[in-house]
Amino acid sequence: MAAPTAAxxxxxxxxxxxxxxxxxxxxxxxxxxxxxxxxxxxIAKGVHGLYPNGSTGEFTRFSVEERRRxxxxxxxxxxxxxxxxxxxxxxDVRATIAACEAYHDYGARxxxxxxxxxxxxxxxxxxxxxxxxxxxxxxxxxxYNIPMFASPIDLPTIRRLAELERIxxxxxxxxxLPQMMRMIQAIRPLRPDFAFLTGWELVLVPMxxxxxxxxxxxxxxxxxxxxxxxxDLTVAGDVAEAFRLQYRLLDLFDxxxxxxxxxxxxxxxxxxxxxxFGQGRQPLMPEQREQLEAAGREIGRQLAAAGxxxxxxxx
Numbered sequence: 001m002a003a004p005t006a007a008x009x010x011x012x013x014x015x016x017x018x019x020x021x022x023x024x025x026x027x028x029x030x031x032x033x034x035x036x037x038x039x040x041x042x043i044a045k046g047v048h049g050l051y052p053n054g055s056t057g058e059f060t061r062f063s064v065e066e067r068r069r070x071x072x073x074x075x076x077x078x079x080x081x082x083x084x085x086x087x088x089x090x091x092d093v094r095a096t097i098a099a100c101e102a103y104h105d106y107g108a109r110x111x112x113x114x115x116x117x118x119x120x121x122x123x124x125x126x127x128x129x130x131x132x133x134x135x136x137x138x139x140x141x142x143x144y145n146i147p148m149f150a151s152p153i154d155l156p157t158i159r160r161l162a163e164l165e166r167i168x169x170x171x172x173x174x175x176x177l178p179q180m181m182r183m184i185q186a187i188r189p190l191r192p193d194f195a196f197l198t199g200w201e202l203v204l205v206p207m208x209x210x211x212x213x214x215x216x217x218x219x220x221x222x223x224x225x226x227x228x229x230x231x232d233l234t235v236a237g238d239v240a241e242a243f244r245l246q247y248r249l250l251d252l253f254d255x256x257x258x259x260x261x262x263x264x265x266x267x268x269x270x271x272x273x274x275x276x277f278g279q280g281r282q283p284l285m286p287e288q289r290e291q292l293e294a295a296g297r298e299i300g301r302q303l304a305a306a307g308x309x310x311x312x313x314x315x
Contacts, residue, residue, distance in 0.1 A: 009110060010083075013142065013169055013195040014213045015048025016227050018220040019056040021267050022070055024278035031278060032073055038275050039077040041311070045224040048214065049232075050074055051112065052299050053087030055146065055173075056218040057261045060117075064090070068102055074081055075106040084110035085142065085216070089117070093129055104139035111137070112171055112216075114144040115151040125159045129174050134164040136276055142195065143170040161294050162187045162194055167196030169215050174285060184211040189227045201227065203255060205246045208234040219253050222269040223308050224253075252302060259295035260288060268292055274311035 020042060023034035039050060053059040053067050060072065066102045070187045071086045088099040088111035100111050113133060115126050122236055130153075134141055143161060153161075153170075161167050172180055178206075180198065187194050188211065198207040201217035208231065220227040226249055233242035259265030264284075267277045284292070303309070 010140075012070050012193055012213070013083065013085065013110060013197070016224070017045045017051045017216045018042050018048035018224060018230050019054035019082070019199075019216045020085075020219060021270055021277060022052075022057055023063070023276060024280070025195070026250055026278065028279070028281060030062075030069060030073075031276070033255070034276055035070070035073055036077045038270075040072055041176060041275075042221070042224050043078065043082055046228045047220060048083065048222045048228070048278050049083040049109045050078055051085045051087065051216050053089075054112065054144075054216065055149065056221065056266060057294065058263065058281070059087050059088065059089065064095070064099075068099070072106050075103075075108055080107070082084070085109060086111050087144075087148040088112065089114045090142070092116075093132050094135055100133065100137040100141070104137075108139060110140035110142055112142045112144045114146055114149070117150040117151055119151070123152040123154050126151055126153055127157045127160055130161050130167065131164065134161070134166040137166055139165055139223065139239055140168045140184070141199070142168060142174070144171040144199075145170060148197065149172075155179070155186065158183055159186050162191050168193065169197060170211075171197040172197050173199030175200035175203055177210060180212065181206060181210050181224075182256060202250055204230055204249070205234050205239070205242045210244075218266045219249060219256070220265060221250070222256065222266060222273060223252060223303075223306075225304075226308070231264050248306060249289055251307060252299075255295065255299055255302065259299065260284075260292050264292060265295065265299075268296050269299050269303070272296065272303055272310060 023031040025031040052070050086103040086108040090096040195213045198215045201219050201261045230245045256265040257280050271277045
């Protein structure tokens with residue numbers, strides 16, 4: 001397995017790429033102005049990249065046309081200042097390849113694709129799915145392993161897929177540190193350019209120390225300055241300070257994650273930083289809304305105590 005020619009490749013994917021949420025207006029439609037303002041804020045806070053249409057972005061709750069519109073807005077607003085890793089998972093391989101083509105035209109750096117969901121597939125079928133995409137996609141592909149929502153991508157399959165030039169990395173949201181180490185050990189000697197991203201912020205420092213290139217974390221859409229600082233400190237070798245901030249992130253993450261069904265708590269918490277995300281598309285019972293309101297008061301106190309206050313509106 002040979003590494004792709006360096007001259008043919010854009011810069012490797014590194015750092016904190018935020019899997020961000022989508023603001024909705026009072027009619028449940030995409031609030032483009034607020035989405036652009038939110039993207040601008042994330043970039044100003046120093047995130048290394050943007051990841052629209054991920055699990056945190058509730059991609060399954062938007063239509064195909066809406067998903068494309070989201071990517072187009074984000075690519076336009078980013079304007080090449082940071083790379084866009086676009087979630088491109090659709091229900092079948094042809095639709096996914098069509099999304100890859102559209103997002104390439106919009107200017108995304110790469111796409112992230114989860115294994116086909118709903119059906120539990122064998123490793124052979126998972127390999128065949130990603131191979132078909134890799135052979136026909138005009139844009140680089142990162143695998144997205146999230147076993148809680150989709151067919152897992154096991155290590156032998158990842159090893160085989162890494163032989164395909166178009167596949168340039170993996171985002172793993174299992175939080176399994178030994179598994180990440182096994183992936184790095186198996187693939188990096190043969191593909192030094194292959195990007196390893198962790199999707200589980202609670203082990204960001206250990207993952208970076210093990211050799212990860214960065215992460216995509218829901219909490220970076222709430223406290224982007226904190227997740228970036230953890231990354232920067234770890235890369236610089238200040239592990240003690242990085243771990244101190246890792247524990248701060250842990251204290252913030254737990255109540256946000258527990259506030260409601262994922263990703264309601266993160267929508268709520270990002271709103272507490274000064275954005276109008278509106279009401280999500282998942283209907284809620286009155287008691288759920290009361291629970292979110294109570295959680296919001298506590299999360300707001302914790303954000304303020306940690307120094308992450310509500311930002312002034314700039315519309």
